[in-house]
Amino acid sequence: MATRATRALDAAGVAYRLHPYDYDAEASAAAGGKALQAAAALGVEPVRVLKTLMAWVDAQPVCVVLPSDRQVLPRALAAAAGGKSARMMEMAEAERRSGYRVGGISPFAQQRPSPAWFEQDALALPTVLINAGQRGLLLELAPAEAVRVLQARTATLSRT
Secondary structure (H helix, E strand, O other), rough: OOOHHHHHHHHOOOHHHHHOOOOOOOOOOOOHHHHHHHHHHOOOOOHHHHEEEEEEOOOEEEEEEEEOOOOHHHHHHHHOOOOEEEEEEEHHHHHHOOOOOOOOOOOOOOOOOOOOOEEOOOOOOOOEEEEEEEEEEEEEEEEEHHHHHHOOEOOEEEEE
């Protein structure tokens, strides 16, 4: 099952495992509901399933990757990215910029790549699951590999 995200990881020589699950279109996108639903469907701890959010720091787009059971702290994101304020992108804009549909946004191989920020705490996990670019499909990989491929910066960006 190839997606833009899996093809990018293949090209980068990254080892990963795919995890399909029954996507629930009714799960709320607010507060990580779709990622939490994926964790429940796969029987995985929510901290291991990372959600991909699209945000603005001042007028600059950014991609934020963090555990599904956490919420972005806008002030922490803005400070880490050297900006004054941060806010989440509207769903339609997130879809246009990433080239993926909400519920299937992957940080990998986005249509219009943005600087990526990765929650520091997730690096302590042996593996994490991140959207593979399609609703109902996650990929499992080492968090350090995700950071490397994304050329992401890491910081404490969230709270539980």
